[in-house]
Amino acid sequence: MNFALVSLSIPLFTGLLLLMIPRYGGPWVVLSSTLSLAAAVASLVEVVDSGNQAVLLGGWPELLAIRLHLEPINALLLAFTALIQLLVSLYWSRNCRNDGFWALASLLHATLAALWLSGDLFNWYVTLELLSLVSVSMVALAGKDSIKPALNYLFLSLLASLCYLLGVAIIYGRYGVLDFQILSRMTVGDTSTAMAMLLMTLGLMVKGALWPLHLWLPPAHSRAPTAVSALLSALVVKGPLFILTLLWTRMAPMELTDKGGEFLAVMGVFALLVGGWCSFRTPLLKEMVAYSTVAQLGYVMLALGLMLQWQLRETLVALWLFVLAHGLAKTSMFLAAGEMQRIFGNKRVTALRGASQTAPVAMFAFAVAGGSLIGLPPSGGFLAKWLLLEPLFYDLQRWPLAFAVLLSTLVSAAYVFRIVTLAFDRAERGQAPSRDRVSEWLALLPALLVWGMALVSEPLILWLTRVAQ
């Protein structure tokens, strides 16, 4: 547990320090995420060795104290967050022109770490609020263009927070407890619980940009500075999703899971198809990547829905694998897209004509990351899709969903290869644009990691199967 707390506090203090002394942000954040990553890995090893752990902050008794708890999944997410932070800050320390970024990025890291470690409905509310505030400020870093999307994001986020808070209040009024592990033994399927679950789910769906409550995401993610887009897509949307998953898999009473699962699965399919279609149609490069996030989150909803509706434990493993694979792939894709946007000085997809000749490494990173989003073997996206598909065939009733997954594979292939095909155009360009080779390779790194998951796939899947249950 101590290692986990260290992993949380390092970025917290780095962030506070950088707020006071905004200098040399890049190296400091790289250092702090490295240390935080090391601590998170140590905590992961610890929790695997000696089982779940919990700590009550400030020495208060249970129910009063802030209770942090550590399970293998939380530790994994902690390490994953630090890793993405490290990758993004390595990339951004070569390009950043804005010192405000570094303090906010560190605070974002700390907030997410707190979210993974919390286990109480109200603490989650606090971390969600913090997460939204930090994210909104980071979107606004891009300047005038991003003010409007940032404000939209803020307002919707506040509305969602209120929704969530109302749900929490109902739960507290009904059961008098907020600790979700205690709640998971108490909940019954009455109207007030159902109402509370509905409100909390809606709030979390807005915050997690789950279809059809995703409307704020594409403008916000596409207007934000590149590194911010990467962090938001890879990590921030996963926060509300994590809470949603825990609420539904552990706390929701049996009577509700069936309906909730069906709802989530259907929304997931729509997200995959509609999000994918929007991604295919949009003329702007980063907006295309942002819509792809909306689509890919559909897989997560589908996995969660299947798990609830049919008690399919395997799909929970698929869900966590999607979170990891999508995080890495999306980091790479946003960094590559940002890099190419910088090279060509144009936000439109059509600017990428011939990018395979003029910016080969960045384009390659984009394509490799896209391969994982499509789910081509042996990438991480494929592993997740395979685990999701397999239980769908056991029962004739679920076959339509299997074909929805097939269709969504084709849709994602369409939006990725729309860009890749353009890149092979041999249209003559003016002078060769200036490239930064290191940045391009740093953009490629997460994409290679997501394909590298194939090397450890079997132990990873078996381990996740063990800890997810």
Next chain:
Amino acid sequence: MSLSWTGILPLAVVLSSLVPGLLIFTLREDQQQLRTFLNLLGAVIKLVLVALMLYGVSQGAVFRFEFPFLPEAGILLHGDALSLQFVSLSSVLWLATTVYAIGYLEGAALKSRFFGYFSLCVSATVGLALAGNLVTFLLFYELLTLATFPLVVHTGTPEALRAGRVYLAYTLGGGALALMGIALLHSIGGTESFTTGGYLAPLMAEHSASLMLAFGLLVAGFGVKAALIPLHGWLPMAMVAPAPVSALLHAVAVVKAGVFGLVRLVYNVYGVDVMDALHLNDPLLWVASATIIYGSLRALTQTNLKKRLAYSTVSQVSYIAFGVGLLGPLAAAGALAHLVHQGLMKVTLFYCAGAFAQTLGVHRVQEMNGLGKRMPATMAAFTVCALGMIGIPPMAGFISKWYLGLGALQVNKEWGLAVLVISALLNAAYFLPLIYRGWFSAPGKEGWPAEKTFQTRLTRLPESHWMLVVPCLFTAMLSLLAGLFAASDLSPLAWGLLIVDREFQP
């Protein structure tokens, strides 16, 4: 994972083109000699390794490389007699095509990218040939799509990009269908390694509907690359690629990957008994027959040489599917021999077409008049292989068609013979005019469309760059030998009979 040499060798065969390929990507455009060296080094090492493996298999060694991937479905590379037939074909033709491509692309831009993907493409093909279970097969099947796409769009013209989009739409769609089929089979019976006689027989009683659906999905998935109608649309369009790519796509890599998938599916996954019991072979046979006739008919009407060859591929590759669908031992031997024969002949025809286009600018059938005087050696190679395609004895094509015909009679499907005869007549109708024009017509008065002089005088033969001519002659000679010495122990036919021997008498 064993560390003995028999465990490493299958992996080494795949890596022998993958590693040079990745290195080539990092080279600058002007590092011509290093790139050529790496290309040829990889090709030669692969040939040596494959020869070693052939020797090992003949001595009874078992080559298995295993690596954990999915739970209960690891990555398995496995060298058996069937995979070695395909691996040997690809490694020999890779060497020839590499030499050819170096000559063909002399002076062109973006060669590092081209040869990088070229090597990846061969790695994927070899991996697919060595794949020991369906999951591994799928992995390399998809990698092959990814590696060939940049080659199809290499020229970067609007036409090439359009062909690339169509190619992707077909092949990724096919890949997704194959994934569904494989996941379906995995969910009902697990993924086992390919075995003689298939492994699905125990599931037949309970899951016959699922097995039929999975078969449909997989045939559709593999049929895309095998260019079975109505899934053949990408192939004629992909002709915009440079000639070495077309040669490789048609003779070895893509279409053969699809057909090879069908062979594995029928003999090593479902097995002859299950196929027979569920009546799965009849639809396959009908589709294959229809493709044979349709491809030939379309080839007749093409005026562009490469397009005519493309439709001819559609037709000829279906002979293999046809032989597989007949489910008889003799037909199977014919099909497996045709896998190699068609590869050798078609690669030669494409080399020749590329040499004509690159040297003289000849693209259309009408422009071929009098080619025999200007480029006699290339035209001779073209003639040998075109006659082989028609099936004139004693060429290679005759041998495989003979066995296919005997196979059709063996399983009492006399109408199969009619398909073969009609197709042979159509083949003659679209190949003989080309041969006639080449040797007996006088060249046009206005000269060749675009005659090219090669920069390096030293490397010139009288008719063209030696790197364009020698591969033609080499593969034409191989196809001639495969026909003349079909009865010897080293011929593709003998190897096909050996495989069939093991397959039908377990």
